[in-house]
Amino acid sequence: MTAEEMITVATENGITTLTLNQPENRNSLSMSMLRALSERLETLEDDPDTRVVVLAASGRVFCAGHDLKEIREQFGDQDQQKDLFDQCSKVMQQVVNLPKPVIARVAGVATAAGCQLVASCDLAVAADTARFATPGVNIGLFCSTPMVALSRNVHRKHAMEMLLTGEMISALRAEQIGLVNKVVDEQVLDDMVYNMAGVIAGKSTHTLKIGKEAFYRQLELGLADAYDYTSQVMTDNLAAGDAQEGICAFLDKRTPEWKDS
Structure with a gap:
């Protein structure tokens, strides 16, 4: 897929929606997906038509984190692995440093670096069916980089519980610990997200x-x-x-x- 196909873009009323568009790969953050997202974020920095950014995803998985098949292919090549994690860290910082508010629209599962991506956004609204986890510990790869964003959004004991157990938490639990702002019925998710974005877009x-x-x-x-x-x-x-x-x-x-x- 091209970068344009991996991350689709739509702008209306000052709100630009970036959609992760590889549902067949669970919207995993492969190197190609990360580069595509980085390019999209760069173009929005000085875009006068964009006042607020909504980060969404197609399919039933918001983002499953890194592409483990890609990682397996890199076994024994630490330079390649470090490049991948550095690129991921760059994207997360781009979200934080983007001079426009970013709202995560989460309608599915967000795990590992996908959970990190949600935590990196300024605001997050989730469907009541959404779920979250940092499950790296279950496969012997502790979610160390996702930990950075997670620990800056929720209390350290809640962050450590997610990191140490690797267990999935519900959208309501994510709201309770501060990982997301609001949880709504999936039928009204777009209404909530774009109403919030519209209010913010009306500011200077x-x-x-x-x-x-x-x-x-x-x-x-x-x-x-x-x-x-x-x-x-x-x-x-x-x-x-x-x-x-x-x-x-x-x-x-x-x-x-x-x-x-």
Whole structure:
């Protein structure tokens, strides 16, 4: 399959949907799939028509993680294996660093690096039939890279339970531990996802970019440094035209007219 076939793209009303489109391979993150996803994310960075990104998947499996058949072919070639994991890490960081909010639409199973992909997104909405796991321990390959995103989204004891047992958890359990934001009936999954995306798409893209970057950066800082950093971020944000327009619109009781700057 070509990169365009592996990851389909559709944009409407400022919302771009990227769909993992290899259901016959359980949407596994092979090297070719990872490269295709990386290319798609790169094109969206400066795309003026994209205000919010929805990450979806075709078929009954959202993403089964790495392609184990591909990994088996790489036995004995550590350079190739390291390239694969480095590429996966690059994609996860691209999701986090993309200056547009990313919402995972999860209608099926998300395991290992697939669960990592969900955890890397800014928001996640799941169907009540969705399930999640980091089952690497069951095959002797601990989910060490998925652990990075997982442990930054859920409490460490919940993360360790998933990592150590490798057991599948329900969508409701994923919501309870903070892996996903909302769980809904599969029949209304799209309504929930695109309503949420539409609300976010109505905000200033400049403000969203500032806020997303600041959110992830302050998490890595100590308390005092985080406040110093975010105080400067707010000061700089206040100098932007959209912030001044938004404040004036609120005080004047009117709808703001964003310039995205």
